[in-house]
Amino acid sequence: MDLSTLNDRQKEAVEWTDGPILVLAGAGSGKTRVLTTKLAYLVNEKGVNPYNILAITFTNKAAKEMKERAFKMLGNDAYQMQISTFHSLGLLLIRENYDKLGFDKNFTILDSDDSLTIIKKILKDMNLDPKVYNPRGIRNKISSAKNELMDSNYYSRFANSEYEEIVLEVFRKYEKKVLKNNSMDFDDLLLLPIKLFKKYPEVLEKYQERFKYILVDEYQDTNEAQYILIKMLSAKYKNVCVVGDLDQSIYGFRGANFRNILNFEKDYPDAKVVLLEENYRSTGNILNVANDIIKHNKQRKEKKLWTKNDDGPKIKYHRTYDEKDEANYVMEEIKKLIINGESKANIAVLYRTNAQSRNMEEALLRENIPYKVVGSFYFYNRKEIKDLISYLKLIYNSNDDVSLMRVINVPKRQIGPKTIENLATKALDKGVSLYETIDGGKELEFKKLIERLKKESENISLTELVELILTESGIRKELESTKTIDAEIRLENLEEFKSITKNFEENNGVISLEEFLLEISLVSDMEEHKNNTDVVTLMTIHSAKGLEFDHVFIIGLEEGLFPHSNCLDSPEEIEEERRLCYVAVTRARKTLTLVNARRRMLYGNTNSNPPSRFISEISDEYLDKDIKDDIKFKKEEMIDNNIEYCVGDHVIHDIYGEGVIVAIGSVLSIAFSHPYGIKKIMKGHKSIRKV
DSSP states (O other): OOOOSHHHHHHHHOOOOOOOSSEEEEESSSHHHHHHOOOOOOTTTTOGGGGGGGESSSSSHHHHHHHHHHHHHGGGGGGGGGEEEEHHHHHHHHHHHGGTTTTTTTEEEHHHHHHHHHHHHHHHHHOOOOOOOOOOHHHHHHHHHHHHTTHEEEEEGOOOSSHHHHHHHHHHHHHHHHHHHTTTTTTTHHHHHHHHHHHOHHHHHHHHHHHOEESSGGGGGHHHHHHHHHHHHHHTTTOEEEOOOOOOOGGGTTOOOTHHHHHHHHHHHEEEEEEEEEEESSSHHHHHHHHHHHHTTTSSSOOOOEEEEOOOOOEEEEEESSSSHHHHHHHHHHHHHHHTOOOGGGGEESSSSSSGGHHHHHHHHHTOOOOOEEEEGGGSSSHHHHHHHHHHHHHTTOOOOHHHHTTTSSSOOOOOOOHHHHHHHHHHHTTSSSHHHSSHEEEEEEEHHHHHHHHHSSSOOOHHHHHHHHHHHHHHHHHHOOOHHHHHHHHHHHHHHHHHHHHHHHHBOOOOHHHHHHHHHHHTTOOOOOOOOOOEEEEEEHHHTTOEEEEEEEOBBTTTTTTBGGTTTTTTHHHHHHHHHHHHHHHHHEEEEEEEEEEETTEEEEEOOOOHHHHHSSSSSEEEEOTTOOOSSSSSOOOTTTOOOOTTTTEETTTTTEEEEEEEESEEEEEESSTTEEEEEETTTTTEEOO
16 A cells, blocks of 8 residues: 655554554644545555444544545445444444343434423423523533533532532433433433443443454544543554644533543553654744744643745734724735735634624625634624614614514513414504503513613613613523523623624714614625625634634734633633644644734723733744834724713714703713704713813
């Protein structure tokens, strides 16, 4: 078999077939080629029966790609191999041994929604308030426990609070219910095979004989259950090849344990270790930056990426005034690339949190540069943002039936489709809006909420109104109690909406809900180029794993944002943030630009954060810095908080002329002459001055 296309280290990894081997594969070092070539080598050169080979990866997409590559090398022999995800392997083992696990042949597998339905029913039967004991939060706790190989009996050791005792009771009832229904959930696909092997050693031995050669991709991302499953299956022959990169372990929040790859040599003392350090993707300077950053992590195995590629240009580091300036700078750089003939599909903007996409989206939309947001919806198209805007529309115009129907049951208020249908029928008969027909039931409570918000909106700013909606409606409480990554992202996006209102207030002074709704409708309704494949990519760094682009911009490199504020007190979590930065840097093939801001409005709050520590970890010789202190910024401070006002004070406005202050809340209500009438204006805004 011709291995001449492989470099020496890759060839070494392929040819080692007897005994355990750890392949530490750096970013862009050709690990997929090594894995698939090794599959073919085992069959063609070592005479291994394809039926005796197990290859595991993490996603269905990766497994499909591996199967296709194996088929090109081996033809139909590839179909005899077990090339699959961990969960697909678990399902195979359960199908072949369902009776030993106490199931009938026609067992069913519950998806996450099915599990949630069961947990909701259990909570209802226990008369527990789902707002206090959030079903999704409890489901996630049960799932995490299972992935740590805990059943309810084992979990009872950790139930040391009233809340945990309730979770334990739900866990026990959930287990009984699932078993009684001849069902299992997704987590059981990993947990049950381990139980099977522990209870029936002869069954374990059967599969050890079948899977004499085991290959595992992305080993740094394995959780406890996956780790134990592989350890049990490989215990007899120890022909196990694991491929991974500790420096790219970024899924700790999902239960991945990077120590599994660190401990491989302890588990297999005679293991061979091969380092794949030659990178085929990036320029020399990009790799120098990656190496500079990651070497500051203590919990890693020494590895240094290098390449035969040119050094390429230095890495640009640009420090902007604020988040708007940051987005405009990146947009202008993207325009230059496009003018020079670069494909938009080869350009990516990476960021730490979903909420950061908004300013980039608006900057690109203004210049009509097509883009796509990977792993998320466009900011204004996200469900939670649409819900919030619907509340604002309903406060502005209670006859807006579309907005009412969208949020009358958001968050859940036990107002079902039948109730809404009855309201619609009544409204049609009377020729009025849905809102006007409401006169009782849970829907009346909702109407009273809107009336309260309407009244409050008369004397508060837009930002305060948004805060009030999130609190009074129960939206924030529901998301906080859900305790999922998705809920955290939704909450971040809602908090980021306050940055939009604050910018609107600071730039315009006038706080008119009508004008604000018109303003955001112009942005949110713009064409989003959904059908165009030649588009700039916007994505979080977590979503970028495994991808590569010619030109990469990493924005928001500030302490508290990247590394994230949630991680600053934990050395281990800082190391994961650093690995995340390493992943971001190594996505770039030709050019890399690092950007941050002196001050940033995020989630409605303006902070001045120092540059990310990751910038200071890079040697100056690799950076082209643009951080001059004498930059003159166009933006001026818009608000003077030191000015005091009284009812009756006369003021002059830049546009509306002379007026009189008629009310003071958190904002000023000023009466101007016809045709302007009463306007709400931020205190101390530069557009007004006292006479």
